[in-house]
Amino acid sequence: MNKLKTVLPVLLIGNLLCMMDVSIMTIVLPKIQSAFNVSLNDLSWALNIYTILFATMIIPLGRLAVRFGRNRMVLLGLIVFGIGSLMTGNAANLPWMLVGRAIQSIGAASIIPTSMVIGLELSIQENRNKVVAMLAGVQGLAVALGPSVGGFVAQYFGWRWVFLMNVPLVILDIVIFVIVLPLKHEATQAIKIDWLGAGLIMATLFCLSLALIKGYTWGWESSAILGLAGAALLSFIGFIIRERQTATPMIDLSLFKSRNFDGSGLALVLCNFFLGAFAALMPTLLTKVHGESELNAALKITPYSVAVMLSVILTSLLVKRLNNKLLVGTGFAMIAGSYWLITQLPVTNQYTKLIVGEICLGIGYGLVAATVNILVVADFHGVKLTDSQSVANVLRQVGMILSIAVFMSLLSSNVQTAKNQTLTYSHRTVSRLNVTQTVKTKANQELARKFKQNTNSNSQVNQHVAFAGVTVSTAKRQQAVQKATKIELSKVAMVHQIPVTMIPTAQRHQVQTAVTTAVNRTIDHQVRVTNQQLKLGVNRIRRRLTRNLNNAFLKTLQVIIPLALLSILVVVTFKFRD
Structure with a gap:
């Protein structure tokens, strides 16, 4: 236990940095877009490549850690992550940034699951919940704090320091790491690596992640997405067949004989699916619709970050004293209630219900995530423990990726509907203005041009409606x-x-x-009279567009309420505590 107290801070720093970089870019994308002069669709790959490679590499790197040493793998991951952060922060263009982000993600995939296993193996069975509390708590806090930290750093130090700040922290972590953890005489297991199985599961996760992330942009029925979906399915089937036949599987399929593992995996997908919707949509709603600055938007969603951290830690410490099914069921019920509050957000920039709702979301997520993070490893040791952590981390990523895919697609449709409704309203408004027919025609043409812009990207989610007015030459x-x-x-x-x-x-x-x-x-x-009339009309149209866009976001989030309530049924998969 004394050894664990020395090692745990090192693991916490690594987890904090890696998980924060999953979400930290969301708030600084506009600044990077301006710096590189690229489209937001192209820039989105800086987010996508991190998420896709992170999910793809977790399982193979987890298995390599067993063979070559977990401590060595985490140390190597820290070095790789630091190099990737340095490259990303100094990127001169988008391709260079994508290379840096890819290197970061490989480093993160080396650190996250393996560091959890190190902590669990150093603890006794009775203290596992405390280790999970610390590591899972800091992971949840890191993802939640990403936009807040990114907004603050970008505003006062520049967007490059969002990535460069990792470098000194990584160096500090490496120095402490080589002191407190053995490297030369570390215990390893001479297991064979199933490279065919590794290739199949990597292909599965890569194709699945790419299809889910780009589905709403490329079109769900496009040949590219259908091809990726088919490739993911075939690769997964091939992986299952291979794992059943080989003597050295990449994942021990006997994991899935544990009801706690199965229930925990499903709950991990669901709770991260629900959390991902808030993390993906709320910054855009606050900045593009409510007109908040990136920093103000980040500060307004900080309460949920704190709630996630505290809830995960406290739940992990209390999980042995309370019924697990009650914790998970209560958590999903709170998530449903939180989204009911969040979807009452008015357009008048009154944020009381939002803040209360996001705190409830953080608590509900913590109740579910902390409980299932402990249950997912409760029955395993050794290689099975590594496998369980690898699978659990993949499922977290799948939940997040699926959330972004589903809710961005729904949002795109709802935003288009909101703009069409506002365009209809704008024509009625213009027709009532006391201006000439020529001016009305010109105004309608200009408004139609603005509203019929492409809405496949959330960069088009804004309430900017303007009309230059009339002049006489x-x-x-x-x-x-x-x-x-x-x-x-x-x-x-x-x-x-x-x-x-x-x-x-x-x-x-x-x-x-x-x-x-x-x-x-x-x-x-x-x-003057004409322009005053136009100004009044445009102000009415802008207010209506803001209201319609706000409703488009809230309508998208309302989908979660019945889904979260149905998710309570996942508790039937867990076995009763003895």
Whole structure:
């Protein structure tokens, strides 16, 4: 236990850095987009590549850690992660950043599951819940704090330091690591690596992750997505067949004979699925719809970060004293209730219900995640413990990736509906304005152009509606002055019963000056009145669009409420405590 107290801080730092980099980029994407001058769709690969490779490499690297040494694997992972962070922070362009993010993700996949196994193996059975409490708590906190830390660092130090700040912390962790953990005489197991099985499971996770992440962008029925889905299915079937036949499987399938493991795996997918929706949608809702700055948005979702950490830690410490089914069921019920509160968010920037809801979400997630994180390893030691952690981490990632895929697709559809509804409203609003038909036609054309922009990316989620208004060119003003002057000179000639050409030059000049002043005054008044009308109309349209976009996000999140309630049924898979 004394050894564990020395080692645990080292493992915590590594877990904190790796898991934070899963979510930290979400808040700084606009700044990086401006710096590299690339589309958000291209830049999204900086997020996707980290998530995809992280999920893909966990199982093979976990098995390699058993053969070559868990301590060595974590140390190597820290070095790789640090190099990737340095490359990402110093990236001169997007391709260089993608390489850096890929290296980061491989390092993270080497650290996360293996460090949990190290901590568990150093603890006695009675203290496993405390180890899980610390490591799972810091992982949950890291993912939740990512946007907040990213927003703060980017605003005051620049977006590059979001990644460069990892480097000194990694160096510190490495120095302590080589002191407290053995490397030369570390115990290893001479197991064979099933490279065919490794390739099949990597292909499965890669194709599945890519299909889920890009489905809403490329189209769920596109040949690319259907091909990836088919490849994932075939690879998975091949993996299962291979694992049943080989004497050295990548994953011991007997894990799935444990009801606690099965129930925990399902619960991990579900709770991360529900958490992912909040993490993916809320920053965009607050910044693009409610007009909050990145930092303010991050601060407003910080309460749920703290709630996740405290709930995971406290639940892990109390899990042996309370009924596991009660904890999991209560957690899912709280998640459902939290989303009911969150989906009451008004457009008036009153955040009380949001804050209360996100705290409930953090508590509910902690109740589920902490309980199943302990149950998923409760029955295993040695290689099986490593396998259980690898599978558990994959399932967490699948839950998050599935969440982003499903809810981004739903959001895209709901946003398009919101814009179409607002466009219909804008036509009605413009038709009621006290302006000329020409102005109405021009306004409707401009509004239609704005609202029919591509909405396949959440970068198009905003309430920016503007109309430059009308102006009258100098040429048109002169034309109007000439016409009015001709009319006035005709009147003068008629009064004096003389031809227009006989009107004295001084009088002609006087008439022209007076007409010019009067015409410009009239035009200016008409332009001012017209633009005031347009401004009122645009303000009404902008308010309606904000309301409709807000409803689009909330409608997307409302889907979770019945799903979370149904998830309570997962408790029937767990075995009763003795």
